[in-house]
Amino acid sequence: MAIKPIVVHPAEVLEQECEPVTVFDRKLSKLLKDMYDTMIELDGVGLAAPQVGVPIQAAVVDIDDHHGTIELINPVIIEKSGSQTGPEGCLSFPGLYGEVERSDFVKVRAQNRKGKPFVIEANGFLARAIQHEIDHLHGILFTSKVKKYIKEEELEELEG
Numbered sequence: 001m002a003i004k005p006i007v008v009h010p011a012e013v014l015e016q017e018c019e020p021v022t023v024f025d026r027k028l029s030k031l032l033k034d035m036y037d038t039m040i041e042l043d044g045v046g047l048a049a050p051q052v053g054v055p056i057q058a059a060v061v062d063i064d065d066h067h068g069t070i071e072l073i074n075p076v077i078i079e080k081s082g083s084q085t086g087p088e089g090c091l092s093f094p095g096l097y098g099e100v101e102r103s104d105f106v107k108v109r110a111q112n113r114k115g116k117p118f119v120i121e122a123n124g125f126l127a128r129a130i131q132h133e134i135d136h137l138h139g140i141l142f143t144s145k146v147k148k149y150i151k152e153e154e155l156e157e158l159e160g
């Protein structure tokens with residue numbers, strides 16, 4: 001198990017367009033495993049490679065539902081619909097939460113760690129987490145989309 005240090009805002013690596021992945025080797029698998037371990041250790045629901053200082057188009061998402069861990073390499077949103085507004089946070093912005101509007105449904109084409117293409121459809125919170133991570137791969141941070149910041153106490157009330 002390897003926990004990587006999280007790159008906290010402000011940092012150049014968080015605000016740049018990430019390189020597409022072209023080599024699907026053991027180094028990539030190791031990075032994805034380390035990203036997963038780091039995400040779980042920090043109670044996150046997603047983590048993008050630039051957040052551990054690697055500017056490539058790779059992310060992991062796990063909202064603890066039946067989908068399990070989703071590894072997204074070179075993901076592209078090919079369909080989206082509806083809208084949802086809800087609280088969002090980010091491991092690169094400790095203690096910061098805000099209301100963000102996202103599509104309610106997304107259909108995403110991506111590759112797995114072996115380079116095999118797949119399509120995933122997601123609704124609600126999973127769709128939100130996926131959109132947040134894909135934004136990271138293009139240097140887009142959730143703070144650029146926050147409509148209203150939320151205090152941590154208010155968030156706790158919200159979550160019961």
Ligand SMILES: [Zn+2]
Nearest residue numbers: 089090091092
């Ligand atoms: Zn984030």
